[in-house]
Amino acid sequence: MKIVVLSGGRSTERNVSLSSGVKITNALRSKGHKVAYVDSFLGLDIPESELAGLFTSEAEDETNLVISDEVLTTEKINALRTDGSTELFGKNVLKICQMADIVYMGLHGEDGENGKVQGVFDVFNIKYTGSGSLASGIAMDKKFSKEVFVQSNLRTAKYTSTKTSNINASDIPFGFPMVVKPSNGGSSVGTHIIKDESELKEKVADALRFDKEALLEEFIEGREFSVAVVDGEPLPAVEITVDTGWYDFQHKFVENSVTHFITPPELDENLHREMQQMALDTFEALGMENYGRVDFLMKDNEIYVMEANTLPGMTPLSLMPREAEAAGISYADLCERIIDSKVKIYASK
Structure with a gap:
């Protein structure tokens, strides 16, 4: 081709x-x-x-x-x-x-x-390749995708949004710590964990450098997972851990202490299947197709959908290729499978 x-x-x-x-x-x-x-x-x-x-x-x-x-x-x-x-x-x-x-x-x-x-x-x-324009736009906008999660009965963190950094803790329907991120953005650019009100305005202002609206979420302290989906098939879950801090831009793309666990043995099999099904349900709710990745947090054996990625990274340190490898799919085979899947979707239309 x-x-x-x-x-x-x-x-x-x-x-x-x-x-x-x-x-x-x-x-x-x-x-x-x-x-x-x-x-x-x-x-x-x-x-x-x-x-x-x-x-x-x-x-x-x-x-x-x-x-x-x-x-x-x-x-x-x-x-x-x-x-x-x-x-x-x-x-x-x-x-x-x-x-x-x-x-x-x-x-x-x-x-x-x-x-x-x-x-x-x-x-x-x-x-x-990837999802169409509508699904891409909804998934990219974290506020809109959150509203879809709620309407689709997908468990997610409490949230609100703001277009101004002139915001007070009393304006937010949950307490500290919380997470702020640009509503449209990725790779954790402009994303911060806010520990108390003294950091609120500064961190929101930084998020607003990258988008006109910022999303504020309750901070869920739990295990972080990601599940990729290719051609309707969920791949094995990846767990992300860091020795210090959190999974920010540096941890994602610079060699460091991040550890990617492919379906950790201590992860209950039923929880793993539930997470994979939630990834498929998230795809359906957002109208995604072909391939993508869904990120989760798990606390007290409850799984929370955080966001979906319609064009996940394919760098040497990215999560999706690692998941594919765990499923016996090489990097080259993964890329070709994505192509073949979308050609099949076009043919069906």
């Missing part, structure tokens, strides 16, 4: 996406596919006649896949373009995507997962 792997973009998770994109590209090329690796924001400043030559089976260089822990702001990302433009797609991006049989969405974060790219592709009849 001719495949475009679309990565980079203009979200705070740009560097994560670039790392995922190179790994996905090489995996699909190793399977014999002709793959073009494209940065959706910077685009391709080459003559249109040369675009076809970018579909190749030659491996990309993976020697520089270390992800910077720098938080990329909109200003820093826009400065990467030399012409001063800030459009969603760079030069020739749509043209080369139209040349492909399907686009593998290696984007992460706001403009990769919020449905904008998916909506454009739907208009231009471009096939792509």
Whole structure:
């Protein structure tokens, strides 16, 4: 197949996406596919006649896949373009995507997962992996997805939202500690645990640097798990632990003391099955399809759905590839299975 792997973009998770994109590209090329690796924001400043030559089976260089822990702001990302433009797609991006049989969405974060790219592709009849524009938008917005969880009787942490940092503890229907995060965002950028009211305004203000609205959640002190779903099949659960602090951006993408347990033996089998079923129920509630990942917390043997990821990370340290490996699925096979699953979904429509 001719495949475009679309990565980079203009979200705070740009560097994560670039790392995922190179790994996905090489995996699909190793399977014999002709793959073009494209940065959706910077685009391709080459003559249109040369675009076809970018579909190749030659491996990309993976020697520089270390992800910077720098938080990329909109200003820093826009400065990467030399012409001063800030459009969603760079030069020739749509043209080369139209040349492909399907686009593998290696984007992460706001403009990769919020449905904008998916909506454009739907208009231009471009096939792509992952969920559609509506499900992507709902899942990306943590407040909206929380409301769907509640309406679908999926247990989740208590929450509220704010568009201002001028907020008092009395405005919040639960106590400290609590978690604040941008309503639209990922990779824990702008996310904080607030211990008491003295930190409230400062931490909310930081979350609002990355989105116009911030979500506040009750802090659930429990075990953290993640369950990926591919083609309707839940993979083995991963448990995430850290020696110090919590599972923030640094722990997710920089080599450190994080330990990923694949279905820990002390996890009750019934609880594991319940978690996998909740992942499937979350997919159905949000209208997700093809693949994704659902994050959970477990306290006193009660499982809480925290959020869903429609385009989960595929970096060397990401959770989904580890789950697939535990199920006997190699990285390359996982990428190809995602492609095959979405092709099947398109065929059924």
